[in-house]
Amino acid sequence: MRTEETSVLVAGGGLVGLSAAVFLSWHGVPTLVAERHAASSPHPRAVGFTPRTMELLRAVGLGSHVPQVPPGARLRRARVQSLAGPWSEETPWTPRGDDGPPDEAPAIEYSPCRGAAIAQDRLEPLLRDRAAELGADLRFGTELLTWRQDDDGVLAVLRTGDGDERQVRAGYLLAADGTRSPVREALGIGRGGRGHLSTSRSVLFRAPLEEYLESGVSQFQIDQPGLQAFLTTYGDGRWVLMFADDRERDPDTLKATVLQAIGRTDLPVELITTGRWELSALVADRFASGRVFLAGDAAHTLPPSRGGYGANTGIEDAHNLAWKLSSVLSGVSAPRLLGTYDAERRPVAWLRHDQIFARADHRRFTEAPGDAGTPILDEEAMEFGQLYRSAAALTAGEELPPAARPERWAGQPGTRAPHLWLSGDGERLSTLDLFQRGWVLLAGHDHWAAAAERASERTGVPLECRRIGDRLRPREPQEFPRAFGVGPDGASLVRPDGYIAWRSRDLPARPAGELTAALAQVSCAALPPAPSR
Structure with a gap:
């Protein structure tokens, strides 16, 4: 059997697997994706991607290809008898967190991006095309048949739809193979959490219902005798009706039920497809085992929520792991850097799991009285x-909260670097545009440039120093030190x-020495710092 080689083998070519292929290829990592299905699911599934996800897509050249929601737009939900019937109340999209600002506080711009109301089956082709452009090897209709790992890598057997089998030798295996992940099961990794909540069914349909979106509400909780369901639009003429039961309905019954939810019988309705899935909340006991990593639903299955925690969390998993694999595979970092993937992403999955059940939509599933008292963190946090x-x-200690509104942070290690608008050389860019390719030192003092050069030389870690306040100027001089929690010379x-x-x-007495020690530690540099000369 012929053996092929690649750096990373990705099992699963859905949303998270394709995102991983984009991020890995963006870093120049040879990547092979094996997806057993021939194409994306006919059911759109996720709709709505967060500003943070859009930041990540923007960095890899997809920002202009994914339409963002208009400025100031917000998702709204109402409880209704039917679309054409009485609307009883509008429920807040996201409850205010305990540390939220007062209503009269001025709006804060946290990001250069806004969210995107795009269906998953519309986003996946964009990811697929971008991954291919960047050099990823995408193989649909190809199943991961068997695999085993050793100290040097992973040896897998792939089987195509026509029965052809071939071996692939990879440095690492990334399992993005869904909630029933065969890779996770083979590793014997258990899961914790609320577990199975219910089994749901849905019908995807097309109908001319645009008039019911004019008020700005796009999600509807249908509440009438004999029909408890959830109705929402994908923004492209398609709608989905999700039932609160696991009852199979024939096409005629489905069409009649859709019309019952609409509250009219004079509209044409085209049924597209149906769906059935297990609603569950489970987080894997660990996200890595040797050279194998779990991401997306393989790592955490989170029920649909107003924060979009399922799909968006999986995309962030892939992004977190991609740069670490790139650094290790290039020889810049030692393999111990990969241990930070589980340390960073699993607590986030648990935080989002717990926040889902602190909110009204899923609070009915809580069992212990204390669960209802979980502090709610709003979406900015x-x-x-x-x-x-x-x-x-460094120094991201246990005394710090797991999350807080961005304005509550001030550049602490372990937090996302703040967004600030910068101008220079006739262009306007965000501080976020300075990142994503490699390590960056932001400083307001010239002395740090020499320190960065020396630290990079001693550790073997590429490091770029960008001075804020010279060619890159914030709107006012104190914005950078205030947002990043440093003094004028920090x-x-x-x-x-x-x-x-x-x-x-x-500015310490020995900036090069302190920066070198810090860079070597946080990058898990493969080369020990060279002795001072």
């Missing part, structure tokens, strides 16, 4: 304010994923 605690973020070390790894509030 969950989107932009989560904290990573690992060896790749500096902030930002990882390739845009998270802060270390900072120095002021």
Whole structure:
């Protein structure tokens, strides 16, 4: 059997697997994706992607290809008897968190991006095309048949739809193979959480219902005798009606039920497809085993929520792991850097699991009386304010909260680097545009440039120093030191994923020495720092 070679084998070519292929290929990592289905699911599934997801897609060249929601737009939901019938109440999309600002506080711009109301089956082809452009080897209709790992890599057997089998030798295996992940099962990794909640069915249909969107409400909780369901639009003429039961309905019954939810019988309805899935909340006991990593639903199955925690969390998994695999495979970092993937992403999955059940939509599934008292964190905290605690973020201690609104942070290691608008050389860009390719040192003092050069030379870790206030100017001089928690002579070390790894509030006596030690530690540098000369 002929053996092919690649750096990373991705099992699963859905949303998370394709995102991983894009991020890995963006970093120059040879990647092979094996997806057993010949194409994307006919059911759109997820709809709505967060500003943080859009930041990640923007960085890899997809920002202009994914339509963002209009400025100031917000998702709204109402409880109704039917679309054409009485509307009883509108429920807040996301409850205000305990540390939210007062209503009269001015709006804060947290990101250069807005969310995107695009269906998953419309986003996946964009990811697929971009991954192919970047050099990923995408194989649909190809199943991961068997695999085993050893100290040097993973040996897998792939089987195509026509029965052809071939071996692939990869450095690492990334399992994005869904909630029933055969890879996770083979590893014997258990899961915890609320578990199975219910079994749901849905019908995807097309109908001319645009007039019911004019008020700005796009999600509807249908509440009438004999029909408890959820109705929403994909924004492209397609709608989905999700039932609260697991009853099979024939096409005539489905069409009649759709018309019952609409509240009219004079409209044409085209049934497209149906769906059935297990509603569950489960988080894997670990996200890695040797050279194998879990991402997306293979790592955490989260029920649909107003924060979009399922799909968006999986995309962030892939992004977090991609730069780490790239750094290790290139020889810049030692393999111990990969241990920070589980340390950083699993707590985020648990945080989102618990937040789902703190909110009204899923609170009915809680069992212990204390669960209802879980503090609610609003979306700004969950989107932009989560904290990573690992060896790749110095001083991110247990005394810090797992997440907070971005304005509550001030450049602490382990937090996402803040967005600030910068101008220079006739262009306007965000601080976020300075990241994603490699390590970056942001500083307001010239002395840090020489320190960065010396630290990079001693550790073997490529490091770019960008001075803020010279050619890159914020709107007002104190914006940078205030947002990043440094003095006029301080500096902030930002990882390739845009998270802060270390900072120095002021200029130390030996900036090169301190930066070298910090960079070597947080990057898990493969080369020990060279002795000072």
